[in-house]
Amino acid sequence: MTDAAFTPQKNTIQAVYYDGKNATAYPVAIKLSAPDLTFSLLASTDGLNARIHTYPIQDCTLDAPLGQGPRNIQLPDGGLIEIATTPEHRAYLLQQWPQAQGWQPRLHCAFQSSLHWMETHWSTVCIALIGISLSLLWAIKVGIPQVSERLAANLPPAVERRLGEHILNTLNQPALGYFADSQVPASQQQAIQRSLLDFCQQNNCPPHLLLFKASQALGANAIAIPGGTIIVTDGLVNLASSPTEVVAILAHEMAHLKHQHGLRQVLQTSLSGLVLLVLTGDVSSIAAGLPTLLVNMQYSRAFEAEADSDALVQLRKACIPPRLFADMLARLAAKQSGDAPVPELLASHPDTLKRMQPFLKTAPTCHS
Numbered sequence: 073m074t075d076a077a078f079t080p081q082k083n084t085i086q087a088v089y090y091d092g093k094n095a096t097a098y099p100v101a102i103k104l105s106a107p108d109l110t111f112s113l114l115a116s117t118d119g120l121n122a123r124i125h126t127y128p129i130q131d132c133t134l135d136a137p138l139g140q141g142p143r144n145i146q147l148p149d150g151g152l153i154e155i156a157t158t159p160e161h162r163a164y165l166l167q168q169w170p171q172a173q174g175w176q177p178r179l180h181c182a183f184q185s186s187l188h189w190m191e192t193h194w195s196t197v198c199i200a201l202i203g204i205s206l207s208l209l210w211a212i213k214v215g216i217p218q219v220s221e222r223l224a225a226n227l228p229p230a231v232e233r234r235l236g237e238h239i240l241n242t243l244n245q246p247a248l249g250y251f252a253d254s255q256v257p258a259s260q261q262q263a264i265q266r267s268l269l270d271f272c273q274q275n276n277c278p279p280h281l282l283l284f285k286a287s288q289a290l291g292a293n294a295i296a297i298p299g300g301t302i303i304v305t306d307g308l309v310n311l312a313s314s315p316t317e318v319v320a321i322l323a324h325e326m327a328h329l330k331h332q333h334g335l336r337q338v339l340q341t342s343l344s345g346l347v348l349l350v351l352t353g354d355v356s357s358i359a360a361g362l363p364t365l366l367v368n369m370q371y372s373r374a375f376e377a378e379a380d381s382d383a384l385v386q387l388r389k390a391c392i393p394p395r396l397f398a399d400m401l402a403r404l405a406a407k408q409s410g411d412a413p414v415p416e417l418l419a420s421h422p423d424t425l426k427r428m429q430p431f432l433k434t435a436p437t438c439h440s
């Protein structure tokens with residue numbers, strides 16, 4: 073950059089200059105004449121002297137036009153020149169810039185013209201918007217779930233366990249008030265554990281740890297945490313009339329563990345957040361949403377349907393009447409009122425009656 077006397081003359085256009093250090097806009101006259109871009113202030117200011125500022129054009133970048141918006145020239149020292157898009161200015165830039173940069177004027181003009189044509193016609197803008205919306209919809213409905221499933225299957229088990237520990241630690245925080253010590257008698261807990269063991273002897277259960285917790289916030293509920301922990305609340309145990317009825321619900325939770333639904337749900341939500349981040353650049357809303365996601369995680373309908381169909385098969389294999397699961401669902405649904413928490417088992421299934429049907433229709437198939 074050099075300083076010298078400067079007199080606005082023909083072959084210049086007026087623009088606005090930002091020095092890249094503060095937000096002050098300086099009106100300037102610029103001139104493009106290979107190999108240099110020169111400009112000087114149109115009025116003297118405290119911050120900058122009325123001097124010629126000279127930059128090699130090869131070191132400057134002319135931003136692509138966006139609709140009828142102003143064109144920007146990025147300067148190598150972080151400064152920026154903003155040129156209002158008038159027909160004269162557009163013609164000046166199209167004439168001077170390609171020559172200074174050594175471009176092929178015809179090619180450049182054709183490319184710029186077609187871009188500009190697309191940006192200034194509603195039809196092409198609408199087609200682009202529809203295309204982006206459909207791509208986004210496909211990514212969220214199909215692409216991201218498939219990627220999450222593959223990712224979950226290939227992640228080291230330690231990662232899933234660590235995620236589960238994080239969720240458990242969050243839920244165990246006394247300030248949140250989710251859990252208290254279970255009041256279910258030890259003998260009753262052992263009976264349920266034994267019943268689950270019998271179930272798993274007939275089915276290939278994933279590694280798991282069954283925990284009993286009292287929870288006012290969660291009510292009658294069972295939760296499968298990524299990594300293998302299943303939490304059963306006292307409310308759910310009290311709703312059951314036998315250990316086998318609790319196991320009927322645990323068959324559903326076991327399917328969530330087996331298919332890594334928890335990890336996949338976290339991955340799906342995180343990847344969707346990343347897509348939104350790319351589109352909006354809003355990091356804060358995604359970061360703020362993560363703790364809420366971990367605590368209030370609900371499975372998608374597809375995951376619930378998969379867990380139900382797995383539970384149905386496995387209950388039959390273990391000779392447990394599938395209708396026990398339907399009975400428990402009916403009792404859970406009947407227990408729901410106004411402010412009562414909606415258990416995970418019901419959260420994604422507004423139509424509980426329809427969901428109960430396969431379990432009511434199917435008789436147990438004993439293996440011996």
Ligand SMILES: [Zn+2]
Nearest residue numbers: 376379416417
């Ligand atoms: Zn579920």
